[in-house]
Amino acid sequence: MKAEVTIMLKAGVLDPQGKAIGQALHGLGFAGVGEVRQGKIIQLELAETDPAKAKAAAEDMARKLLANTVIESFKVEIKP
Amino acid sequence: MKAEVTIMLKAGVLDPQGKAIGQALHGLGFAGVGEVRQGKIIQLELAETDPAKAKAAAEDMARKLLANTVIESFKVEIKP
Amino acid sequence: MAQQVNQALAKQFGLSADEYGRVLAIMGRTPSFTELGVFSVMWSEHCSYKSSRVWLKTLPTKAPWVIHGPGENAGVVDIGDGLAAVFKMESHNHPSFIEPYSGAATGVGGILRDVFTMGARPVANLNALRFGDPKLAVTKRVVDGVVRGIGGYGNCVGVPTVGGEVNFHPAYNGNPLVNAMTVGIADRNKIFLSAAAGIGNPVVYVGSKTGRDGIHGATMASTSFEKDSEEKRPTVQIGDPFVEKLLIEACLELMATDAIIAIQDMGAAGLTSSSVEMAGKGDVGIELDLDHLPQRETEMTAYEMMLSESQERMLMVLRPDRQEMARAIFAKWDLDFAVIGQLTDTGHIVVKHKGVVEADIPLAPLADQAPLYHRPTSETPKPAALGAVADPVGLRTALLTLLACPDLASRAWIWDQYDSTIGGQTVKRPGAADAAIVRLDGHTRALALTTDCTPRYCQADPELGGMQAVVEAWRNITATGGKPLAITDNMNFANPEKPEIMGQFAAAIRGMAAACVALDFPVVSGNVSLYNETEGQPILPTPAIGGLGVLEDAAQAVGQAIAPGQTLVLIGETAGWLGQSLWLREIAGREDGPPPPIDLTAERRNGDFVRGQILSGAVRACHDVSDGGLLIAVAEMALAGNTGVALNLTGDHAFWFGEDQGRYVLAVDNAAATLVAATAAGVPAAIIGTAQGQGLTLPGIDPISLTEARAANDRFFPAWMN
Amino acid sequence: MKAGIVVFPGINRERDMAIALHASTGRAPAMLWHKDADLTGLDLVVIPGGFSYGDYLRCGAMAAQSPAMAAIRAHVARGGYLLGVCNGFQILTEAGLLPGALLRNAGLRFLSMDCHLRVERADTAFTNRYRAGEVFRAPMAHGDGNYFADDATLDRLEGENLVALRYATAEGAVTPDANFNGAARNIAGILSPSLRVMGLMPHPEDLVDPLMGGTDGKPLFDALAALEVA
Ligand SMILES: Nc1ncnc2c1ncn2[C@@H]1O[C@H](COP(=O)(O)OP(=O)(O)O)[C@@H](O)[C@H]1O
Ligand SMILES: [Mg+2]
Numbered sequence A, B: 001m002k003a004e005v006t007i008m009l010k011a012g013v014l015d016p017q018g019k020a021i022g023q024a025l026h027g028l029g030f031a032g033v034g035e036v037r038q039g040k041i042i043q044l045e046l047a048e049t050d051p052a053k054a055k056a057a058a059e060d061m062a063r064k065l066l067a068n069t070v071i072e073s074f075k076v077e078i079k080p
Numbered sequence C: 001m002a003q004q005v006n007q008a009l010a011k012q013f014g015l016s017a018d019e020y021g022r023v024l025a026i027m028g029r030t031p032s033f034t035e036l037g038v039f040s041v042m043w044s045e046h047c048s049y050k051s052s053r054v055w056l057k058t059l060p061t062k063a064p065w066v067i068h069g070p071g072e073n074a075g076v077v078d079i080g081d082g083l084a085a086v087f088k089m090e091s092h093n094h095p096s097f098i099e100p101y102s103g104a105a106t107g108v109g110g111i112l113r114d115v116f117t118m119g120a121r122p123v124a125n126l127n128a129l130r131f132g133d134p135k136l137a138v139t140k141r142v143v144d145g146v147v148r149g150i151g152g153y154g155n156c157v158g159v160p161t162v163g164g165e166v167n168f169h170p171a172y173n174g175n176p177l178v179n180a181m182t183v184g185i186a187d188r189n190k191i192f193l194s195a196a197a198g199i200g201n202p203v204v205y206v207g208s209k210t211g212r213d214g215i216h217g218a219t220m221a222s223t224s225f226e227k228d229s230e231e232k233r234p235t236v237q238i239g240d241p242f243v244e245k246l247l248i249e250a251c252l253e254l255m256a257t258d259a260i261i262a263i264q265d266m267g268a269a270g271l272t273s274s275s276v277e278m279a280g281k282g283d284v285g286i287e288l289d290l291d292h293l294p295q296r297e298t299e300m301t302a303y304e305m306m307l308s309e310s311q312e313r314m315l316m317v318l319r320p321d322r323q324e325m326a327r328a329i330f331a332k333w334d335l336d337f338a339v340i341g342q343l344t345d346t347g348h349i350v351v352k353h354k355g356v357v358e359a360d361i362p363l364a365p366l367a368d369q370a371p372l373y374h375r376p377t378s379e380t381p382k383p384a385a386l387g388a389v390a391d392p393v394g395l396r397t398a399l400l401t402l403l404a405c406p407d408l409a410s411r412a413w414i415w416d417q418y419d420s421t422i423g424g425q426t427v428k429r430p431g432a433a434d435a436a437i438v439r440l441d442g443h444t445r446a447l448a449l450t451t452d453c454t455p456r457y458c459q460a461d462p463e464l465g466g467m468q469a470v471v472e473a474w475r476n477i478t479a480t481g482g483k484p485l486a487i488t489d490n491m492n493f494a495n496p497e498k499p500e501i502m503g504q505f506a507a508a509i510r511g512m513a514a515a516c517v518a519l520d521f522p523v524v525s526g527n528v529s530l531y532n533e534t535e536g537q538p539i540l541p542t543p544a545i546g547g548l549g550v551l552e553d554a555a556q557a558v559g560q561a562i563a564p565g566q567t568l569v570l571i572g573e574t575a576g577w578l579g580q581s582l583w584l585r586e587i588a589g590r591e592d593g594p595p596p597p598i599d600l601t602a603e604r605r606n607g608d609f610v611r612g613q614i615l616s617g618a619v620r621a622c623h624d625v626s627d628g629g630l631l632i633a634v635a636e637m638a639l640a641g642n643t644g645v646a647l648n649l650t651g652d653h654a655f656w657f658g659e660d661q662g663r664y665v666l667a668v669d670n671a672a673a674t675l676v677a678a679t680a681a682g683v684p685a686a687i688i689g690t691a692q693g694q695g696l697t698l699p700g701i702d703p704i705s706l707t708e709a710r711a712a713n714d715r716f717f718p719a720w721m722n
Numbered sequence D: 001m002k003a004g005i006v007v008f009p010g011i012n013r014e015r016d017m018a019i020a021l022h023a024s025t026g027r028a029p030a031m032l033w034h035k036d037a038d039l040t041g042l043d044l045v046v047i048p049g050g051f052s053y054g055d056y057l058r059c060g061a062m063a064a065q066s067p068a069m070a071a072i073r074a075h076v077a078r079g080g081y082l083l084g085v086c087n088g089f090q091i092l093t094e095a096g097l098l099p100g101a102l103l104r105n106a107g108l109r110f111l112s113m114d115c116h117l118r119v120e121r122a123d124t125a126f127t128n129r130y131r132a133g134e135v136f137r138a139p140m141a142h143g144d145g146n147y148f149a150d151d152a153t154l155d156r157l158e159g160e161n162l163v164a165l166r167y168a169t170a171e172g173a174v175t176p177d178a179n180f181n182g183a184a185r186n187i188a189g190i191l192s193p194s195l196r197v198m199g200l201m202p203h204p205e206d207l208v209d210p211l212m213g214g215t216d217g218k219p220l221f222d223a224l225a226a227l228e229v230a
Helices: A016-027 A051-066 B016-027 B051-066 C007-012 C017-027 C033-042 C093-098 C100-116 C137-157 C241-255 C270-282 C302-307 C320-332 C363-368 C395-404 C455-460 C462-478 C499-519 C582-586 C600-615 C629-641 C653-657 C671-681 C706-721 D014-025 D068-077 D087-094 D151-159 D218-226
Strands: A002-009 A033-046 A072-079 B002-009 B033-046 B072-079 C066-068 C075-080 C083-091 C121-131 C161-168 C177-187 C202-207 C260-265 C285-289 C313-318 C336-344 C348-353 C356-362 C426-428 C436-439 C446-452 C483-492 C523-529 C542-551 C567-571 C619-624 C645-647 C664-668 C685-691 C695-697 D003-007 D030-033 D044-047 D081-085 D101-103 D111-119 D135-142 D146-148 D163-168 D187-191 D197-200
Touching: A002 A051, A002 B033, A016 A033, A016 B033, A016 B051, A016 C241, A033 A051, A033 B002, A033 B016, A051 A072, A051 B016, B002 B051, B016 B033, B033 B051, B051 B072, C007 C017, C007 C033, C017 C033, C017 C356, C033 C270, C033 C302, C033 C356, C033 C363, C075 C483, C075 C523, C075 C542, C083 C100, C083 C483, C083 C542, C093 C100, C093 C137, C093 C177, C100 C121, C100 C137, C100 C177, C100 C241, C100 C260, C121 C137, C121 C241, C121 C436, C121 C446, C121 C542, C137 C161, C137 C177, C137 C241, C137 C706, C161 C436, C161 C446, C177 C446, C177 C483, C177 C542, C202 C241, C202 C320, C241 C260, C241 C320, C260 C270, C270 C285, C270 C302, C270 C313, C270 C336, C270 C348, C270 C363, C302 C348, C302 C356, C313 C320, C320 C336, C348 C363, C356 C363, C395 C582, C395 C629, C395 C653, C395 C706, C446 C462, C455 C462, C455 C542, C462 C483, C462 C499, C462 C542, C462 C600, C462 C619, C483 C499, C499 C542, C499 C600, C567 C600, C567 C629, C567 C671, C582 C629, C582 C653, C600 C619, C600 C664, C600 C671, C619 C629, C629 C645, C629 C653, C629 C664, C629 C685, C629 C695, C629 C706, C664 C671, C671 C685, C695 C706, D003 D014, D014 D218, D044 D068, D044 D087, D068 D081, D081 D087, D087 D101, D087 D197, D111 D187, D146 D187, D151 D187, D163 D197
Parallel strands: C083 C523, C121 C161, C285 C348, C483 C523, C645 C695, D003 D030, D003 D044, D044 D081, D081 D197
Antiparallel strands: A002 A033, A002 A072, A033 B033, B002 B033, B002 B072, C066 C075, C075 C083, C083 C177, C121 C177, C202 C313, C202 C336, C260 C313, C285 C336, C348 C356, C426 C436, C436 C446, C446 C542, C483 C542, C567 C664, C567 C685, C619 C664, C645 C685, D101 D146, D111 D135, D111 D163, D163 D187, D187 D197
């Protein structure tokens, strides 16, 4: 079973990466690009076969290690 | 309209970050974790309202800037 | 934010009942929410120095080479060749515990701004770090994040990190110390100050946009750190070193013109403290219109904008006829530039937002009537004398154990993550000499830079500890051949409302002042960080000293590395002082006794002699004797030069590991000449051995190979972190 | 020899590079801000180290897409020499002027230390003051210096003799231990097929003065001082 943890900076936390990417896209002539935010995605191969349990485990991993919950929020999706 | 560009290292490109996360998870006692890969996610606010056009634009951005196709592959999803 | 302003709210904002009473008296009415915010941050410990000011005033701050002492963004000293060194140290302790990477990174960013705001190009960063017990998982997380953060910011802005110090002690378990120092170089006649002038002149904001970052950071830095800090947690500030780099270049470019009348970085308490201080120092009024403030978020209130601690922002007063030229420079660097107000003759700060006056405060009483406390002090009892302590392990085991202990282990793991060579002027990199040596681009002159403090001495005897911190900085500069010029300090202490803590503070200042006077080594800038305690556990008193010295010719600097054939000469008196030594702690498992006494006259005489010998060209390598004592100093010189030493003295553990002060080990070619010169100067000197072979040999013990010593010394950090 | 240094925002080793070039060529190189970089008449263009655009997306990615790259490509097309060091190397790979990519260091930490480089090819305008097989020391300072290319590309680089420098021990052995950042086949620097473009990760420009610990990097700049665009 696969889990995908998406980690983004919390709203209101400065995202220098996103900001710089946005400016670069404008520089390349892409119009109509508003806010850009950059985050991390972590794909985990899990032995667990029960989707609910896999999700709970991945959430636990995110809280304990993958995300820095002081500044980041995360979301877990289970993919078969 | 929101576009989400997910960028992962290609298979065959060593992902030391993913590997380090995998080891750290084992160290924390999480069993049953197999391969771990880390990638990037870039969320774009787009003025474009047509989903197909928005997707094409985001793919263009990914090819030109957001991803380095020598080492990375990308995927674009449009979210309303 | 239609919150009722009253005493209860004032208390939440960190103002005492008495302080709120003063606010009411000054305003003659109930202040608005924004006004209360302004008072609370301006009168916070962090901005007002209300507990420490009476003591700071007693520090010596003058010397013929001091251009600007405390009171400006950073201290300024004349270093010859028409140049000035601008330097300061600042703490980011609490933020570095909450979010180690960002806390440390923004600490570096903040101190850089204090230096380039005065017109100096930053040429070196240093730091002074204290962490808790390495056995705790949280310590590892904090060390990892802090080191990455310092490197992440400093490497990106392109300022070499050339030195620092690191200690571990359980007293820092919940309250690490992250003190960052920046040194910059400016034209002596082109120093920029913050006093605003010229009624009607535009007030200009440059740099990053304002968000809701770190609101009430200054007040957070002024309270102790309890369990509920989870809830009090302000939005963590994230540093953007890329923007900082642009800001440095843009400001220096503008500073090459005559456009700037006054300039100040937005540090703690952001727009509030920068605008209040600039107007206050210039005795003018200031009016801000927040509608023009570059904002990163929507719907920000006046209160939020005034108190935001978003990073990488500066405030300037410009000549009106240079405004457009200045705007073009910031456009070139892709930075925000906005006229957000002007200077007035009202003597008030007036803040408008959406047509409403959100704050209108008279500046003079805001400054003059700021609280000032003569807090009660109680003296730290002098520690009982240490009786005889038997040697439980022998010299060989003790040496290898000490070389491997966290406080003495090689710091290469840390400095290997800091770019120390950028700029192409780093003559002595971290680990190469007692002070880092950075040449001045285009000159033969170099700076000698160091940070020092021995908190275990300060805990046992704060006066002696304060003195020792200054003396060690002086000694480290001296040991490279540098002439020590001035210091910056970072006074890290626990809760000043406790008499024993305030007593530590007062005593440390007394000791520092005595050393500064005796060594002609004045304080030109500094920072105070109080309330460093977590759940009643105070940190060790830690008056970290950043020292700056100068060498007229960078080529005269010496390092620690010895080479075969040289003779090692010990300068200074050795009594075998084990009280508060690392040997006592690491080998005997005791932290007691008085720290080693300091004889300031001997200190000065020995140091002046050593420097004279170095500058005469007689010295190949030099190292002061500090933590761990003589045998550790010799081992460090051997490891640096990859050359063994045959020691010819017989001594016990107290002789080899005692931490008597005022000592140096010199490596010379002609020891007889050194001894003659020492006798003439009235300085104790003795030959202790010869550099040769691949091991340390001393009478009565099995030789210790350099390989073995190096393995012990190199082990701790990589084994802990990898 | 006329040299110019292109400065993108966030580049920070341009002064070091200018000092080294000046010392060897006897004249100060032109410092060219990326927004108005005029490269006409230059023999050599250098992109120095630093953190262009903060290295916020990938190292060098944003600079590689910026307008100044058009002028740099034109300079190469007309036979000019181009040197990219550290971030400059990353920019050249991102721009496709050199093959491969620079990944995060294998140990995931920024590495600031001296390394040793073995000269694999001494018959180029960049390296002709070294001898083939000679080892020289250079500081490195990067978080992403782990050279990567697929096997076919690596084989081609080696087949065409386009590897300029490899990480080695002080004695010249190309070993995993000497390869601090984990680069594929210990590659520290590569050349374009025309031999007019070179990229490398370490910083020879920071070791051209005995006071800073040595002059190991100086032959590179002495070689550049002599080059001429045919
Ligand atoms: N412990 C100290 N010793 C000497 N000067 C100090 C000390 N603490 C603060 N200062 C001086 O007080 C002034 C205000 O310091 P600070 O509030 O830290 O400035 P800023 O917020 O601009 O960085 C500075 O000039 C600083 O050098
Ligand atoms: Mg300041």
